[in-house]
Amino acid sequence: MKKKTGLAIVLCLLSIFSFAQQSGSTNTSTDFMNSNxxxxxxxxxxxxxxxxxxxxxxxxxxxxxxxxxxxx
Structure with a gap:
């Protein structure tokens, strides 16, 4: 049970960190990949x-x- 709880906490933290990585400026490589x-x-x-x-x-x-x- 502790493993499942720990895994759930880690996954929640990873998703929070991924949202924190977004910035207001646009990246040209991201735009290129997205356009194609x-x-x-x-x-x-x-x-x-x-x-x-x-x-x-x-x-x-x-x-x-x-x-x-x-x-x-």
Missing amino acids: GKIYVVLAVVLVILIGLFLYLFNLDKKISKLEKESK
Whole structure:
């Protein structure tokens, strides 16, 4: 239960920090990527990578928990 609570807090803090990074000035590279629609490709790739990492960590946690139970 502590893991889920800790993960929820970390994810909330990360979203707050990402909003804090936004600035009023425009960036030309961001405008270029947005005008071509490539920004969505970048976001999709990052999202797929993060989901893959979280799934891998979840499976690894299950395997480690199983090994710990077997060793007791």
